[in-house]
Amino acid sequence: TNTDRDRGLHSSPAASPRLLICSSDFIAGGRALAMAWPASSARLHRRLLETLRKSRQLTLSVAPDTGAAVPAPATRPSAQRSPPRSRLTWRRLLTGTFLGSVIAAGAYVGTLDEATISAWTFEASKYINPLFRLLDAEDAHKLAIWAAAHGLVPRETRQDPPILEVNVWGRKFSSPIGLAAGFDKNAEAVEGLLGIGFGFVEVGSITPIPQEGNPKPRVFRLPEQGAIINRYGFNSDGILAVARRLGAQHGRRRLADTSSTSLSVPEGQIKPGGKAGPGILGVNLGKNKTTEDTVADYVQGVHTLSQYADYLVINVSSPNTPGLRKLQGRKQLKDLIKKVLAARDEMQWGEDGPPALLVKIAPDLSKQDLADIAAVALTLRLDGLVISNTTISRPDSVVGLVHADEIGGLSGKPLFKLSTEVLRDMYHLTRGKIPLVGCGGVSSGEDAYKKIRAGATLVQVYSAFAYEGPAFVPRIKEELAACLERDGFKSVRDAVGVDCR
Numbered sequence: 210t211n212t213d214r215d216r217g218l219h220s221s222p223a224a225s226p227r228l229l230i231c232s233s234d235f236i237a238g239g240r241a242l243a244m245a246w247p248a249s250s251a252r253l254h255r256r257l258l259e260t261l262r263k264s265r266q267l268t269l270s271v272a273p274d275t276g277a278a279v280p281a282p283a284t285r286p287s288a289q290r291s292p293p294r295s296r297l298t299w300r301r302l303l304t305g306t307f308l309g310s311v312i313a314a315g316a317y318v319g320t321l322d323e324a325t326i327s328a329w330t331f332e333a334s335k336y337i338n339p340l341f342r343l344l345d346a347e348d349a350h351k352l353a354i355w356a357a358a359h360g361l362v363p364r365e366t367r368q369d370p371p372i373l374e375v376n377v378w379g380r381k382f383s384s385p386i387g388l389a390a391g392f393d394k395n396a397e398a399v400e401g402l403l404g405i406g407f408g409f410v411e412v413g414s415i416t417p418i419p420q421e422g423n424p425k426p427r428v429f430r431l432p433e434q435g436a437i438i439n440r441y442g443f444n445s446d447g448i449l450a451v452a453r454r455l456g457a458q459h460g461r462r463r464l465a466d467t468s469s470t471s472l473s474v475p476e477g478q479i480k481p482g483g484k485a486g487p488g489i490l491g492v493n494l495g496k497n498k499t500t501e502d503t504v505a506d507y508v509q510g511v512h513t514l515s516q517y518a519d520y521l522v523i524n525v526s527s528p529n530t531p532g533l534r535k536l537q538g539r540k541q542l543k544d545l546i547k548k549v550l551a552a553r554d555e556m557q558w559g560e561d562g563p564p565a566l567l568v569k570i571a572p573d574l575s576k577q578d579l580a581d582i583a584a585v586a587l588t589l590r591l592d593g594l595v596i597s598n599t600t601i602s603r604p605d606s607v608v609g610l611v612h613a614d615e616i617g618g619l620s621g622k623p624l625f626k627l628s629t630e631v632l633r634d635m636y637h638l639t640r641g642k643i644p645l646v647g648c649g650g651v652s653s654g655e656d657a658y659k660k661i662r663a664g665a666t667l668v669q670v671y672s673a674f675a676y677e678g679p680a681f682v683p684r685i686k687e688e689l690a691a692c693l694e695r696d697g698f699k700s701v702r703d704a705v706g707v708d709c710r
Contacts, residue, residue, distance in 0.1 A: 323366040324366060324367045326366075327363065327364065327365055327366040327367055328367070328683075330363035330364070331363045331365075331679055331680045331682075331683055332680065333363075334362070334363055334678050334679045334680050335678070335680045337678070338677065338678030338679075338680070341353065341678070342430075342432070345426070346426075346428040346429060346430050346437070347425065347426070347427065347428045350392075350428065350675070353675075353678075354392075354393060354397055354398050355397075355398075356401075357393075357397075357398035357401035357402050357405070358397045358398040358401055359401075360401055360404075362401055362404070362405055362679050363405060363679045363680075364404045364405070365404065365405060365406035365682070365683065367683075368383075369383040369384045369406070369408070369686060370384075370686070370687075370690040372690050372693050372694065372698075372699065372700060372701070373385060373386075373408075373686060373689065373690055373693075373701060374700070374701070375408070375666060375667065375700075375701050375702065376479055376702075377593075377644050377666055377667070378519070378520060378565040378592060378593070378644070379479065379561070379562060380479065380482075380483055380489055380519055380520075381479040381481045381482065382408040382409060382489055382667065383408050383481065383482075384406075384407075384408035384686050384689075385408060385657070385661070385665075385666065385667045385668050385689075385701050386407060386408050386657060386668055386669075386670065386682070386685055386686055386689065387407050387408050387409035387410060387411060387489070387491075387646075387667060387668070387669050387670075388402055388407045388409075388410045388411060388669065388670065388671070388674065389411055389648050389669035389670065389671040390411040390412065390413045390414055390491070390493035390522065390524070390569075391413075391414070391439075391441070391671060392671060392674070392675070393410065393412045394412070394413060394414070394415070394441075394444065394445060395412070395415070395445065395446040395450065395451055395454070396412040396413075396415075396451045396454045396455050396458070396492075397454065399412060399454075399455070399458050399488075399490060400458055400461065400462065403487065403488035403490075405679050405682050406682040406683055406686065407488070407682060408488075408489065408667075409483075409488065409489035409490070409491060409519070409667070410488065410489075410490060410491070411490075411491035411492070411493055411522065411669065412451070412455075412490070412491070412492055412493065413445075413492055413493030413494060413495065413522070413524070414443050414445065414493045414494065414495030414524045414527065415445050415446075415447070415448055415451050415492065415493065415494060415495060415510060415514065416443050416445040416447060416448070416495050416496060416497045416506065417447065417448050417496075417497060417500075417506050417509045417510060418447055418497050419445060419446050419447035419450070420443065420444065420445055420447075420497055420498060421444055422441045422442035422443060422444025422445075423440050423441065423442035423444075423529060427439060427440045427441055427442070427617070428440075428441070429612035429615050429617070430612070431607055431610050431611070431612055431613060431621070432676070433610055434606055434607055434610065434621060434622050434623050435621045435622045435652060435672060435673065435676055436607060436619060436620065436621030436622060436623050436624075436672060437619075437620050437621055437671075437672045437675065438612060438613075438615045438617045438618065438619050438620075439529070439599070439617050439618060439620070440528075440529045440615070440616055440617030440618070441529060442498065442529040442530060443495045443496075443497075443498065443527065443529070443530055445495070448509065448510055448513045448514060449513070451514065452513050452514055452517070455490075455492075455514065455517040456517065458517075459517050462486040462487065462488070463486055483519035484519055484561045489519045489520075490517065490518055490519050491518060491519065491520045491521070491522060491567075492510075492514050492515070492517065492518040492520075492521055492522070492564075493521075493522040493524050493569070494506075494507050494510035494511070494514070494521060494522065494523055494524060495510075495524050495527070495530070495533075496530070496533065498530055498531070503536065503545070504544070504545055504548050504549075507523055507545065507548075507549050508548060508549060508552040511549055511552045511553050511556075512552060512556070515553060515556065515563070515564050516556075518564040519564055519565070520564050520565040520566070520567060520592070520593070521553070521564050521565070521566050521567065522567045522568070522569050522595055523545065523546070523549060523566070523567070523568045523569070524569045524598075525537050525542065525545070525568060525569070525570070526569050526570050526571035526597070526598040527598060527599075527618070528571070528598070528599060528600075528601045528617070528618045529617060529618060534571055537570060537571065537574065537578060537582060538578075538581070539581035539582075539584070539585060542568070542581075542582060542585050543585045543588075543589065546566075546568065546585065546589050546591060547589060549566065550566060550589065553566060565592035565593060566591060566592050566593075567591070567592055567593040567594060567595055567646065568582070568586070568591060568594055568595070569594075569595035569596075569597075569598055570582055570594060570595070570596060570597055570598065570631075571597055571598050571600070572596070572597035572598065572599075572600045572624065572627045572628045572631050572649060573600055573601055573602060574631070576634070579631065579634055579635060579638060580638055582594070582635075583635060583638035583639050586639060586643055587639060587642065587643070591643060592643075592644070593643055593644040593645065593646060593666075594635060594639075594643060594645050594646070595645075595646040595648055595669070596628060596631050596632045596635055596645055596646065596647060596648065596649075596665075597624075597627075597628045597631050597632070597648060597649050598618065598648075598649075599617075599618025599619055599620045599624065599649075600618060600619050600620075600624055600627060600628075600649075601618060601619070602619070602627070603619065604619075604623045604624075604626075604627070606622075606623050607619065607623050620649065620650070620671055620672045621650060621652075621672035621673070622650050622652055622672075622673075623650065624649040624650040625649060625650025625651065625652075625656060626650070627649070628647070628648065628649025628650060629647070629649070629650075629659060629660060629663050632645060632647050632660060632663045632664055632665060633663040633664060633708070633709055635664070636663065636664025636706050636709050637709055641664065641705075641706050641709075644666040644667070645664050645665050645666060645667075646665060646666070646667045646668070646669055647660030647661070647663065647664070647665030647667070647668045647669070648668070648669040648670075648671070650672075651668055651669070651670045651673060651685075652670075652672075652673035653673075653685060653688055654684070654685045654686070654687065654688020654689035654690075654691065654692055655688060655692060657670075657685060657688075657689045658689055658692040658693070658704070661701060661704050661705055662704055662705075662706070662707050662708040663706070663708055663709065664705065664706040664708075664709055665705065666701070666702075666705055670685070673685075
């Protein structure tokens with residue numbers, strides 16, 4: 210009865226043990242009683258069951274020390290109980306949504322191939338690169354090098370189109386598009402820059418002794434023309450610091466090449482990449498501003514750094530080092546090249562052989578100067594020429610722009626016409642016998658194609674990459690491949706110098 214139930218609820222813990230009856234026992238007994246109840250009492254049967262079910266909330270327990278019955282905590286009738294407060298706060302909702310999105314995105318990305326992910330990362334870089342323009346030009350340059358050195362740039366996993374493959378100097382370039390010297394001056398980010406997808410990267414210019422270069426500010430943007438004026442002045446960490454970096458990178462690249470290459474190269478074929486594995490590395494050598502023995506500076510660079518390089522470049526054309534361009538004279542250049550070649554050849558080389566030796570010239574030379582350089586290159590069997598460095602001239606397209614009057618070398622789109630004319634002239638003068646590297650004002654695949662048709666075997670970029678960032682690299686390669694296919698060429702080699710024949 211209700212009276213007995215209430216009496217049991219209010220019994221003290223010290224009371225004598227009593228028979229413990231759970232609410233489930235009440236329900237079972239009620240169901241048995243109902244089965245024997247007359248059919249006319251069905252309504253009373255339902256009410257009894259309802260009362261017994263509610264009694265499930267009143268469960269008795271046994272005290273652990275004495276075994277005495279302890280009443281369960283009394284509860285309010287459900288009609289008087291306040292509704293429980295919801296624990297779903299906006300913070301929990303936001304956190305759950307974020308975590309769910311991350312898990313879903315991770316699961317989706319996990320189903321994609323590397324090529325698709327690579328394409329996404331390059332596309333995403335388009336939205337990050339404009340932030341660099343908010344910084345001072347030199348600060349942005351340093352930040353870009355730091356990001357590439359720490360792997361914070363996209364990594365290309367897609368294969369270059371086979372039509373872009375180039376074989377020169379005993380090396381197989383996956384594409385003719387490379388990064389010019391001046392961007393990674395101290396070889397801090399070689400692996401990151403090669404990973405972006407360049408066919409080759411040229412570091413430097415590197416001087417024997419560390420030097421600060423010219424006073425700041427020394428880099429200026431001309432965004433209206435996609436151009437840059439710089440007067441860095443061979444700021445360099447010196448050959449010893451660069452040698453340590455290149456030595457460490459050389460070892461890592463060799464290790465990666467050994468672990469990833471399972472197939473041997475058939476006899477008579479050229480192994481892809483350079484002496485240290487994937488990617489071709491060029492080292493650009495300069496001289497110190499205050500040096501008294503110019504030749505000794507270049508010879509020291511050869512002895513220290515050539516073991517890490519697939520090709521070396523003698524830079525005698527920077528406009529920002531006093532007296533440097535005088536080395537482009539016929540007699541001076543001939544003496545310099547002979548001594549540098551002797552320094553290279555006196556070293557012992559393995560099966561890969563010595564690095565190729567090139568000279569980088571200016572675009573501001575006279576016709577006679579170009580003829581003299583071509584004659585020296587053919588006589589001494591120079592391995593190649595880089596055409597060209599920055600210009601001290603100011604084309605009409607930049608006149609009147611902010612910073613256009615700053616002292617220094619101009620690079621970017623305004624340099625394209627001048628440098629391509631010099632390239633075409635040098636191809637004629639050398640009769641196509643010396644590989645040429647076209648550099649200056651290249652900002653699209655069409656520009657690179659024009660350089661190749663004018664005589665370039667390889668093409669270097671600088672300013673356009675500085676403005677557009679990593680996404681520029683896959684774009685220019687795709688456009689160049691389309692140009693070659695459009696005109697029916699099966700390889701880059703087939704298109705070299707066709708406008709000069």
